[in-house]
Amino acid sequence: MSSLRESVLAALGGIEVPGGTLLSRDMVRALAVEGGSVRFVIEAPTAEEARMMEPLRRLAQARVEALEGVTAVSVILTAESAAPTLKMGRHPTPQAGPQPVPGVKRILAIGSGKGGVGKSTVSSNLAVALARQGRKVGLLDADIYGPSQPRMMGVSKRPASPDGKTIIPLQAHGVTMMSLGLMVKEDEAVIWRGPMLMGALQQMLGQVAWGELDVLLIDLPPGTGDVQMTLCQRTHVTGALVVSTPQDVALLDARKALNMFERLNTPILGLIENMSSYVCPSCGHEAHIFGHGGVATEAERLGLPFLAELPLDLSVRLAGDAGTPVAAGEGPVADAYAALAARLVADGVA
Numbered sequence: 525m526s527s528l529r530e531s532v533l534a535a536l537g538g539i540e541v542p543g544g545t546l547l548s549r550d551m552v553r554a555l556a557v558e559g560g561s562v563r564f565v566i567e568a569p570t571a572e573e574a575r576m577m578e579p580l581r582r583l584a585q586a587r588v589e590a591l592e593g594v595t596a597v598s599v600i601l602t603a604e605s606a607a608p609t610l611k612m613g614r615h616p617t618p619q620a621g622p623q624p625v626p627g628v629k630r631i632l633a634i635g636s637g638k639g640g641v642g643k644s645t646v647s648s649n650l651a652v653a654l655a656r657q658g659r660k661v662g663l664l665d666a667d668i669y670g671p672s673q674p675r676m677m678g679v680s681k682r683p684a685s686p687d688g689k690t691i692i693p694l695q696a697h698g699v700t701m702m703s704l705g706l707m708v709k710e711d712e713a714v715i716w717r718g719p720m721l722m723g724a725l726q727q728m729l730g731q732v733a734w735g736e737l738d739v740l741l742i743d744l745p746p747g748t749g750d751v752q753m754t755l756c757q758r759t760h761v762t763g764a765l766v767v768s769t770p771q772d773v774a775l776l777d778a779r780k781a782l783n784m785f786e787r788l789n790t791p792i793l794g795l796i797e798n799m800s801s802y803v804c805p806s807c808g809h810e811a812h813i814f815g816h817g818g819v820a821t822e823a824e825r826l827g828l829p830f831l832a833e834l835p836l837d838l839s840v841r842l843a844g845d846a847g848t849p850v851a852a853g854e855g856p857v858a859d860a861y862a863a864l865a866a867r868l869v870a871d872g873v874a
Contacts, residue, residue: 528593529557535587536564541580553684554692556700558660558735560595562588565684565692567602574603600686617726622760625729628662630739630762630873633755633790637777639670639746642798643767645844646834647743648676649851653858653865654739654874655698656851662693662740663701664728666751668721671705673743678847682706683732691732697852702732722754729759739874746777748784756788763793763873765831770797770818778819782826793873794829795819796864799836829871832864 532555537547546552546566555564566581568574581601588597625631634650636643644667651663665673674680677696683706684692693702704724734740739762745751755761764785768778778795785792797819802811813836823830837857843850851861868874 528560528562528591529555531591531593532557532562532564532588535591536584539580539584539587541577546580546584550681553681554694556693556695556735560593561598562594562596563598563600565600565602565686567684569603571603574601577601600684602684602686617723619758622758623730624760625734625740627734628737628740631742631759632739632793632868632874633742633744633752633761633764633785634767635744635752635764635781635785636746636767636774637748637779637781638774641767641769641774641778642834642840643746644672644676644743645840645849646767646796646798647741648673648844649840649849649861650865650868651699651701651741652697652849652851653861654741654868656862657865657869659738659865659869659874660736661699662734662737663699664732664740664742665701665703665705666725666728666742666755667745668704668724668751669745671703673701673703674705675847676844676849677701679706689731691728693732693734696847697849700734700737702728704728721750725751725754726758729755748780752784753788756785756790761790763791765793765796767796767798768819768822769799770812770815772815772818774814775818775822778822782828792828793868793871794831795823796832796834797830798834800833802836805838831867832860834860834864 536552537545539546541549543549551566553565553567566584568577581599585597585599588594634643634647647663651661655661663673665671679694679696681694683694693700742755766778766781768774782792799814800816802813820830835857839857840850850857
């Protein structure tokens with residue numbers, strides 16, 4: 525956590541409200557610190573409380589403005605029950621060709637031909653690793669039927685929408701993130717047809733206040749369906765990263781993902797081999813449970829960059845379940861993600 529962010533939280537934590545403080549009552553939402561610019565939302569439990577809190581909003585703004593290093597402050601006061609309703613999953617609106625996402629320099633799609641190869645794990649850890657390289661990073665969970673990024677990134681608050689149109693994304697581990705999983709109950713199924721999926725993706729790209737980002741990572745669902753087509757046809761995607769395990773079955777489906785990106789005219793930036801090796805914590809023996817080298821061989825055959833071999837390790841699962849990606853810590857797995865992030869930065873694609 526940055527020292528300025530800690531100072532902001534300390535300043536807000538000292539502001540008392542009935543029943544506690546702004547922080548203890550969980551009334552500070554969507555806190556974002558970008559350079560010297562700070563923005564956040566104060567969300568009151570009811571509209572009546574919100575109407576009485578304008579002096580408190582001004583106090584919070586003044587205290588943050590007084591902090592060393594702060595150059596601009598934006599504070600929005602709203603109420604959960606009074607906030608306009610934001611409907612997700614509408615039909616897509618027409619647009620003239622692929623569009624950029626305001627403020628976002630590069631968009632990387634992370635895909636796979638099948639589920640179960642660790643694509644979402646790679647997405648969250650790569651986002652954190654890039655943030656640790658000093659990049660301004662966004663992470664969009666576009667796996668609409670099975671969103672897992674809220675759990676992996678350790679966030680659960682519903683994003684604020686002060687006007688019923690703009691969505692204020694959340695912050696976690698230095699990453700700006702958004703997921704449909706934050707807009708629905710954790711155990712609630714999303715039962716949508718293709719047009720609603722396409723509309724939801726369009727909303728999460730166009731209505732989210734992403735701010736200024738060096739790179740936005742998009743965690744795609746498995747397969748080659750509506751979400752992938754919508755993204756590549758409606759958005760200026762810098763390129764795609766394809767994740768696969770070494771085994772032949774996974775590679776069969778990875779080839780379909782590669783073919784899809786080629787047909788959608790999306791540059792393929794490289795292949796990543798996940799679960800490449802496993803080192804026994806007891807004896808140190810290295811095993812290749814899913815085979816080894818298959819993705820590297822495929823990349824060489826296709827003339828594509830082979831970007832990384834990422835190990836299979838218990839710490840990855842434990843960290844993901846705990847909401848703190850393993851790339852946020854230290855050790856061999858974190859080092860592997862750091863090396864991948866450094867390569868993407870050096871190649872000028874992140």
